[in-house]
Amino acid sequence: MIKIKEAIIVEGTYDKIKLDQMVDTTIITTGGFGIFKDSSKMELIKRLAKTNGIIILTDSDRAGFLIRNHIKQCIPAQYIKHAYIPEVKGKEKRKTVPGKEGLLGVEGINNRQIEEALKKAGCRVEKTGQTTDHSIKITKTDFYEDGLTGSVNSRKLRKKLTDQLNLPSRISANALLDVLNTLYTYEEYKEMMKEWGEGSRE
8 A cells, every 4th residue: 555645636436446456545536527526626636735635546548638638737737646547448347349449448447557567657655654644543433433334413514614615515424534634734634513503513
């Protein structure tokens, strides 16, 4: 498992699942071409870019480059690093037929090739035991204790929080946890929860 500073932007859920097994960082999906119309998702990517930088890791087909170029047009170049996977002919195991261009996407490329792509992009690797900007992390236990998971109102509370922070409303609890740990310190998170008070959790 490689721990890196930058958030990684990938196209789809299966790409994220693969990267989650390899890299310890925030991973955001564009939802394919959905990013062209999802202003809240783009705002989140902008915030992540300005906080720790982003690495764009899209497929090597035409669609992947359209998505990559769209993000490039929305975010200043100094916050972006580009990771490129090789053009490999093939079909992902879960698919019955290859993609339009017959190339493997991020989910189908082997781990070594993805690691090489991230290395060439110049990702900042955090060494074991290295102190990070946010030394104390927000955890799933914090979410549970603050009512953001584990209760009948949890989804409603998460929606209230994402609205307050201008984050995408459809973001999952796990993804929200990653994003909060990237954008805020533990103390800032706890202060937000304190300001809500009991009245906000009714």
